[in-house]
Amino acid sequence: MPQLSSLESALKHYFGYDSFRPGQRYIVEQALQNRDLLVVMPTGGGKSLCFQLPALLKKGLTVVVSPLIALMQDQVEALQDNGIGATFINSSLSAYQVRTREQAILSGKVKLLYIAPERLLSEKFLPFLDLVCHQMGISAFAIDEAHCVSEWGHDFRPEYRQLQKLRHRFSGVPTIALTATATERVRQDIIQQLGLVEPSIHIASFNRQNLFYEVQPKQKQSYQQLLQLIRQQSGAGIIYCLSRRRVDEIAFKLKNDGIAALPYHAGLSDRDRTANQTSFIRDDVQVMVATIAFGMGINKPDVRFVIHYDLPRNLESYYQESGRAGRDGEPARCTLFLNYGDIKTIEYLIAQKPDPQEQRIAKQQLRQVIDYAEGIDCRRTIQLSYFGERFSGKCDNCDNCCHPKPMQDWTMEAMKFLSCVARCKERFGMTYIIDVLRGAKNQKILQNGHQNLSTYGIGKDRSIDDWRMLGRSLLHQGLLAQTTDGYSVLKLNALSWEVMRRQRSVLIAVSAAPTRISDEDTRAAAEVELLFQRLRKLRKQLADEQGVPPYVIFADSTLRLMATQQPKSLAAFSRLSGVGSHKLARYGAQFLAEIQAYCEEV
Ligand code: ADP
Ligand code: ZN
Numbered sequence: 158m159p160q161l162s163s164l165e166s167a168l169k170h171y172f173g174y175d176s177f178r179p180g181q182r183y184i185v186e187q188a189l190q191n192r193d194l195l196v197v198m199p200t201g202g203g204k205s206l207c208f209q210l211p212a213l214l215k216k217g218l219t220v221v222v223s224p225l226i227a228l229m230q231d232q233v234e235a236l237q238d239n240g241i242g243a244t245f246i247n248s249s250l251s252a253y254q255v256r257t258r259e260q261a262i263l264s265g266k267v268k269l270l271y272i273a274p275e276r277l278l279s280e281k282f283l284p285f286l287d288l289v290c291h292q293m294g295i296s297a298f299a300i301d302e303a304h305c306v307s308e309w310g311h312d313f314r315p316e317y318r319q320l321q322k323l324r325h326r327f328s329g330v331p332t333i334a335l336t337a338t339a340t341e342r343v344r345q346d347i348i349q350q351l352g353l354v355e356p357s358i359h360i361a362s363f364n365r366q367n368l369f370y371e372v373q374p375k376q377k378q379s380y381q382q383l384l385q386l387i388r389q390q391s392g393a394g395i396i397y398c399l400s401r402r403r404v405d406e407i408a409f410k411l412k413n414d415g416i417a418a419l420p421y422h423a424g425l426s427d428r429d430r431t432a433n434q435t436s437f438i439r440d441d442v443q444v445m446v447a448t449i450a451f452g453m454g455i456n457k458p459d460v461r462f463v464i465h466y467d468l469p470r471n472l473e474s475y476y477q478e479s480g481r482a483g484r485d486g487e488p489a490r491c492t493l494f495l496n497y498g499d500i501k502t503i504e505y506l507i508a509q510k511p512d513p514q515e516q517r518i519a520k521q522q523l524r525q526v527i528d529y530a531e532g533i534d535c536r537r538t539i540q541l542s543y544f545g546e547r548f549s550g551k552c553d554n555c556d557n558c559c560h561p562k563p564m565q566d567w568t569m570e571a572m573k574f575l576s577c578v579a580r581c582k583e584r585f586g587m588t589y590i591i592d593v594l595r596g597a598k599n600q601k602i603l604q605n606g607h608q609n610l611s612t613y614g615i616g617k618d619r620s621i622d623d624w625r626m627l628g629r630s631l632l633h634q635g636l637l638a639q640t641t642d643g644y645s646v647l648k649l650n651a652l653s654w655e656v657m658r659r660q661r662s663v664l665i666a667v668s669a670a671p672t673r674i675s676d677e678d679t680r681a682a683a684e685v686e687l688l689f690q691r692l693r694k695l696r697k698q699l700a701d702e703q704g705v706p707p708y709v710i711f712a713d714s715t716l717r718l719m720a721t722q723q724p725k726s727l728a729a730f731s732r733l734s735g736v737g738s739h740k741l742a743r744y745g746a747q748f749l750a751e752i753q754a755y756c757e758e759v
Pocket of ligand 1: 174175176177178181198199200201202203204205206458484485486712
């Protein structure tokens with residue numbers, strides 16, 4: 158076993174990283190001591206390294222159990238591109254290919270073997286594994302997506318239950334179980350079902366520090382709002398919509414507006430889905446517009462933004478879906494569009510559920526999503542408290558922390574609004590009240606003679622959105638009520654009257670104006686960005702030549718370091734995080750040349 162102080166140099170040598178992510182070092186040490194391990198880390202936490210580095214440092218073969226063929230292929234490609242002996246065996250291979258790979262394993266060229274559980278436990282494969290164990294030794298079993306073993310998890314796979322057999326057949330070989338889903342119940346199940354012996358348990362925080370969380374009220378021109386948001390981003394992004402129809406519509410519009418986008422939903426053929434997914438992974442298109450069917454099995458680390466165009470079903474799904482951004486640890490942006498019309502649609506759908514218990518749960522979950530979206534507290538604090546994790550607030554990386562909404566006194570406006578509700582005899586919904594306030598000349602108002610009310614037109618100075626914001630805030634603060642019969646008629650309550658009698662003032666949170674950045678900063682950032690884009694192009698070209706996804710060549714973070722530091726020599730290049738010995742030799746000269754060419758031009 159190598160000295161602990163050399164772990165960092167091994168990390169740099171094989172993977173090019175300068176330092177361990179939180180928890181990784183400790184886990185690697187435990188693995189090197191042949192402890193059984195349970196590793197719970199959120200997506201993007203860096204679980205793979207926890208068994209990959211020990212696999213390289215220990216004698217023998219590490220067998221990695223993985224449920225999805227696509228994931229296996231991804232990981233093996235990434236390892237091979239680091240010059241590491243890794244391979245997979247699954248149903249996509251011919252008998253001949255399987256034999257060749259088995260030979261490679263027996264000749265000691267392979268340190269990591271990825272395999273699906275049913276193949277691993279087959280009567281044909283186990284004797285081969287006996288042979289491996291006898292000839293070169295098995296250094297560990299790594300069970301990825303270990304929650305699949307539990308009926309209580311969200312992705313139960315009965316084959317995973319059989320993995321216990323390995324314990325008896327290969328006693329003494331340590332097991333490392335890894336997962337991102339973390340209820341206590343599932344955790345206990347994993348330990349029991351896999352027969353872990355006095356495992357060292359490591360549970361990382363579910364705080365994804367690199368993700369910027371924000372909520373934007375969905376404007377009337379919501380597509381324009383979306384388009385503008387996408388145009389501000391560079392890099393890949395996912396847009397989640399609730400319905401297939403919406404997915405098709407948005408993807409189509411984006412294409413017309415010059416954004417490379419593709420749809421993904423269950424209504425497409427398998428072939429189209431796979432093709433679209435591959436285009437996205439390879440950076441042939443920038444944007445994937447998808448229903449939540451997309452994302453489960455994909456492992457693209459450089460997704461830079463995730464936009465929820467429609468409300469998510471519950472906070473847990475929101476965490477998982479938005480969490481597909483920034484797995485590489487680089488900054489990424491998660492935006493949720495909040496639309497009150499959407500809430501009504503979802504409420505309607507909930508009301509159609511036959512089971513009252515289901516209805517109750519769905520309502521509660523919707524309420525939690527709305528509270529998150531409307532909350533003025535740190536978004537992280539709200540999310541993490543949902544997972545039972547305490548967070549001290551003030552993360553400096555969410556809209557509420559970065560631009561705390563100032564509270565403004567809107568008592569006068571509230572009085573106008575509430576008296577208009579009173580004048581209209583508490584018989585109308587919000588849209589109508591706002592129309593009267595703003596002096597609209599629509600048929601319904603004229604029919605009711607409401608153009609003669611004293612409150613008609615007294616709110617022309619404020620926009621419809623302003624009045625809506627006030628109306629919602631009054632509802633949430635309990636200063637106004639609403640019927641629940643599906644018509645949402647506004648009703649006054651005791652507190653409303655206090656406001657109208659000037660016995661109570663009304664404070665509401667309003668959006669702050671955006672902050673300004675200096676011209677000089679903008680210019681410097683633009684130059685780095687230009688070089689970054691050129692390096693991305695080079696990376697894409699090299700990736701296409703090899704038929705691998707671009708991130709396999711270099712991560713975004715490494716390209717960004719190249720763009721900011723602009724190394725002039727191979728030695729300087731090799732010091733960048735993400736450049737290991739293998740990548741230095743393979744790509745160093747080409748990237749250096751590109752950087753040099755750029756520097757000479759500007
Ligand atoms: P998980 O399986 O937990 O979702 P991965 O193992 O796929 O996460 O790692 C996520 C990303 O983080 C990958 O792109 C990986 O290369 C990168 N990564 C892992 N460990 C480190 C590290 N110590 N330094 C820098 N990047 C890392
Ligand atoms: Zn915050």
